[in-house]
Structure formats: C-alpha cells, structure tokens
Amino acid sequence: MAARTEGLSARDAVALRLRGGSPDWAGWLLEAGLLLSLLVAVGILFVLVGDTLVKAFPVLAERPLDFLTSTVSARAPRAGILQAIIGSLTITLIVAALAIPIGIGAAVYLEEYARDSRSSRLIRTNIRNLAGVPAIVYGLLGLAVFSTALGLGSVLLAGGLTLAVLVLPIVVITTSEALTAVPESIREAAYGVGATRWETIRSHVLPYAAPGIFTGTILSLGRAFGETAPLLMVGAIAGTFSFVGAPWEQMFEGYTTLPTLVYHWAGYPQAEFRALGAAAIIVLLGVILVVNATAIILRNRYDRKW
Amino acid sequence: MTAPSTMPQGSLTPTDLQIGAGRRRREGTIRTLFLAAAASSVVISVAIIVTLAGNALNFIVQVDPSALFTDGWFPRRGLYDLATPIAGTLVISGIAMLVAAPLGIGAAIYLSEYAGRRSRKILKPIIELLASIPSVVLGFFALAFISPNIVQAVFGAPLFNMLAAGLAVGILITPLVASVAEDAMHAVPQYLREASYGLGARRRSTSIRVVVPAAVSGIVAALILGVSRAIGETMIVSMVAGATGGSLFNLNPLDQGQTMTAAMTALAIGSDQVRGAALTFESLYFLGFLLFLMTLGLNLVSDAFVRRVRRQY
Numbered sequence: 001m002a003a004r005t006e007g008l009s010a011r012d013a014v015a016l017r018l019r020g021g022s023p024d025w026a027g028w029l030l031e032a033g034l035l036l037s038l039l040v041a042v043g044i045l046f047v048l049v050g051d052t053l054v055k056a057f058p059v060l061a062e063r064p065l066d067f068l069t070s071t072v073s074a075r076a077p078r079a080g081i082l083q084a085i086i087g088s089l090t091i092t093l094i095v096a097a098l099a100i101p102i103g104i105g106a107a108v109y110l111e112e113y114a115r116d117s118r119s120s121r122l123i124r125t126n127i128r129n130l131a132g133v134p135a136i137v138y139g140l141l142g143l144a145v146f147s148t149a150l151g152l153g154s155v156l157l158a159g160g161l162t163l164a165v166l167v168l169p170i171v172v173i174t175t176s177e178a179l180t181a182v183p184e185s186i187r188e189a190a191y192g193v194g195a196t197r198w199e200t201i202r203s204h205v206l207p208y209a210a211p212g213i214f215t216g217t218i219l220s221l222g223r224a225f226g227e228t229a230p231l232l233m234v235g236a237i238a239g240t241f242s243f244v245g246a247p248w249e250q251m252f253e254g255y256t257t258l259p260t261l262v263y264h265w266a267g268y269p270q271a272e273f274r275a276l277g278a279a280a281i282i283v284l285l286g287v288i289l290v291v292n293a294t295a296i297i298l299r300n301r302y303d304r305k306w
Numbered sequence: 307m308t309a310p311s312t313m314p315q316g317s318l319t320p321t322d323l324q325i326g327a328g329r330r331r332r333e334g335t336i337r338t339l340f341l342a343a344a345a346s347s348v349v350i351s352v353a354i355i356v357t358l359a360g361n362a363l364n365f366i367v368q369v370d371p372s373a374l375f376t377d378g379w380f381p382r383r384g385l386y387d388l389a390t391p392i393a394g395t396l397v398i399s400g401i402a403m404l405v406a407a408p409l410g411i412g413a414a415i416y417l418s419e420y421a422g423r424r425s426r427k428i429l430k431p432i433i434e435l436l437a438s439i440p441s442v443v444l445g446f447f448a449l450a451f452i453s454p455n456i457v458q459a460v461f462g463a464p465l466f467n468m469l470a471a472g473l474a475v476g477i478l479i480t481p482l483v484a485s486v487a488e489d490a491m492h493a494v495p496q497y498l499r500e501a502s503y504g505l506g507a508r509r510r511s512t513s514i515r516v517v518v519p520a521a522v523s524g525i526v527a528a529l530i531l532g533v534s535r536a537i538g539e540t541m542i543v544s545m546v547a548g549a550t551g552g553s554l555f556n557l558n559p560l561d562q563g564q565t566m567t568a569a570m571t572a573l574a575i576g577s578d579q580v581r582g583a584a585l586t587f588e589s590l591y592f593l594g595f596l597l598f599l600m601t602l603g604l605n606l607v608s609d610a611f612v613r614r615v616r617r618q619y
Binding site: 289 | 325329332333336337339340341342343344345346347348350351353354357358361408409410411412413415416417420421427429431432433434435436438439440441442443444445446447449450451477480481484503508509510513514531534535537538539540541544545567570571574575590591594597598601602605606609
C-alpha cells in the first residue's frame, strides 16, 4: 500500500486510501467535463480571431495603410475606414468628457456624502437597473431626446451624447466599488488633522481609489467604442462626413463609427466587402483587446489588500 | 465664556479650529455639484420611461387591435402581430441559454473549485476579455463562420437562421454567466469545503453537493442575468436571424425569424422610407417599452437573488 501512494500529495494519498485504492473515475470525468467547458468558452476567442484574420488577409496584406487612410467608398478596392476611426474616436472623447466627470461625481456623492436614506437607496437601485437596460433602449432615448426633441438630427454629437448616457451607470458602479474599498481609517486620519470632507476626498480617498476608478473608466470607454445598436437608432449607418469645415462643425454632421461600418459591410453579399468588414473588425478588436487587457493587468497589479 | 481670556497668548482657541467661511462655502458648492451628478441618473431613468411609455401609449391608442393578432410582423403593411417578435426572441434566447448555461457554469465551477492559483490568474482575465468583445463582432462571426460552417453544414439551413443567431448570442453571454456564477462560488466560505473534506468527501462531492448548493442563489442570478442580456441583444440577431423586412410567425430555429430587437433596428434604419406611414415610429417605441419592462423585471429578480447570497455569508 505504501508504495502506491508514493509521489502523491498527502491529501491525495489519504483520499486514495479512503476509497479503498480504486481510482475516482467519476471525479476525473467531471473534472474533464468542467475543464472542457472552460476551454470551449476560451477557445472560441481564438477561433473567432483566427477566422477573422484569415478573412481579412486580402485587405490587410495588400493595402494595410491605404485601408486605414482611405474614406468609405462603394467600390471595395478603394474603401477604407478613415471616417470610421475619426467618428469612433470623437464619440469616445465626447463620452469621456461627459460620463467620466458626472459618473465619478455621482459615485463620490453616493459613497462619501449620502447617508443611508431612502433617497440615496433609490438612486443606488436606479443606477443598478440603468446598467441592465439593453443598449438599444438607450438608442430609443437618444432618438427621442437628442435627435428629435433637441433637434440635433442624426449627427455625431447625438451619437456621443447617447453613448455617454449608456456608459454613465457603469462608471458610477465601478467608481463606487473603488471608493468603498478605501478603508475608513484613511478618512478618519484626514478628519483627525482637521480636513473637511472635500479635502479628505481630494487628498486621501480619490488618490487611493484612483487605480480602480481608472480601470473602470477605461473598460466603460471600451464598451462605448464597440457599441453599435444605439448608434443605429441615432443614424450612424450610412452617414459619412466630408472633411470640409472645422472639427467642431463635424459634430453636427452625419457620421459613421468602426462597429457600424462593420455592420454595414457585413450586409453586402460580395466577398470583397466581407474582407473589408473582417479587416475593420481586426482594427476594432485590436483596440478593444489591447486597451482592456492593459486595464485588467493594471487593476490586478494595483489591487491593494488593506 | 471666560476660557479664552484665561488662556496664555498665542495658544489655540476654539475659533481657530472652526473652518472659515470661504472653506465652508466651497464645501457646500462641491457637495451640491456631486448631488447634481447623482441626481442625473434619476433624470435619465425618468426620460427613458417617459419617452418609451409616451410613444408606446400613442401606439396602443391608435393601433387597430386586430392588427396586433395577425399572422406576421409586417409594420410597413400595418400588421403588428406581437406574438411574432416575442416568439423569435424566446427561441433565440432559449438556444443561447442552452449554450451559455452549461459552458458558463461548468467554466465557473472549474475556475472556482479545480483551477490552481496560477491557471486561475491567467484564465479569469481571459474570461473578462471575452466579455468585452463587441456584439457586432460576434454577429459578423456568426454570419461568416457559425452559419455556413456549422448550421448550414450540419442541417442544410438557409444562411440567415435563428439557430446561428442563438449560438452566437450564447457565446456572447457565456463569459457573463461564468463570471457572475464564479463570484458566487468564490464567496462560499472555505470552512464549508473544509467541513466536507473533513467528513471524507471527495472534491467532486464537495463541489457539486456543498459548494454549488451553497452558491445556488448566485448561480440562478447569473442565469437570469444571461437571459436578460440575451433578450436585449440586438446586433447578432439583426445580422444573422434574417427577416429584416418583416416575418411570418415562426418557431423553427433553422428558418428566419424576427426578434423584438431586430424588428426595432429594421424600423429605425428603414424609417426614412416609412416615416409618416402608419404607426411605424410608435411601434418601435412600443417594442422598446416591452423590452425595457421584460429586462427590468428579470434584472430585479436577479438582483434579489444576488442579495440573498450576500446576506447568507
């Protein structure tokens, strides 16, 4: 008996003895099944990227730079994604300029100022529910409020405002989590030397919560960058702006973004447009995966245990 | 108030410790700004409900009730059979859950109970990265890979079908289900596992008969959240399920189908051609309101389950 348990950990050796020496086939089968489901879930990412790379190859190999710097065209060999890149970046900037300050402000109010009153509980529940509202419903809101009621029409600014509203609850929730992770003793130390509440927040709480807030905002900007459905509601699909006029005037022009262009090109039956769509996905996925991976790695590195 | 006068010159008085008027004013202003930021979320909710409910009400008031129960969803012809998009939504969400429930929960159990510390450190971020893939990318993948290489190759279905859309939606929500379920199992206290091992249980009995039952609320919450996300998923369905111009009532996953979300994008994109014709704009908001109520209900239930886990441990 002793010889058979050699090389096993103490726990496995005891387990083997308890089973009367027979191997645990059912346990192995279960473990293999569980591992398989994990590998399938993860493996799909690699199949997806691989298949898209193969389909994008004609475009990426023949004219990688030309594809990035050409404008949208009905002729596949000349079509590029310049307007989509500019549209996506501008929308992300609008989202960052609105959703990040308002979202952080709301989270600071809820975590640092609000007492546990009925109204603050209402706001908290409300934000959690807003985060679960389907993206396309935000598109309906944008269509009714920004495009129609405010009279903006199907323009870049309306798209940016719509996505800012969509991303806001995510910024609030991630910032709240980062703020609650800062221990109370840090705040008490600041109050102890006579700091006011805002001084405490500015000099103590926010700096310690910064890595968490930063990751949360990056992830939410990534979400805005890849969002499509709400933009279809506020007219991103066929809109492409010309390059006349100042940048702020472009805000009130038709627009397109990378994901909407992917949707547009996927709708064409010709293989050339499929290749264009695949190439646009490689650019889109490249940006999102790199940005999100950086954010996740940074968070895991600065994840502080108090 | 004799205390200050008896104090020696140059020492602190209580007035010195009070904050000045300027500092106090600044505190008030900043607090108001933060409150306004928090209140904006309430404004957004009210705006969503008012716009959706207002236009939905317009639709219900003006529509001919018999048009809601015809044999298909053809808004341009004034036929708004509600059963058609709801049936499509249920078929696709059902297929998606058949994919996401076993994969997501299996992956969660493995990550939480079997994976070593090092592999967990690599696999958990990959699951998170998977969750960040935009749905339009999965829609393209479904159209370019899943439908021709899997569904058409096995079943000989048309290129646009609900099965391919359902599979892709399932892939999309698997990381979400996995990560919420994993959080719940990770929150199960270690002493329950130790007690189980102490009684001589194996790892498989400990996982399946101790940890999973202890985390069942969180696992149910993960599944409900998955259903809610599947119902609201738009891009994959619009790109792969077909039926962009309307659809007959259909429950066959190997054929084209209409979902609530796909019907909405079809209405929005085609709105230029049909504006003014009948009630297409209002029907868009009616579907949106229906979708909003369904997902809100599911999210509230899921939230209640999550809170039950938190109360227990």
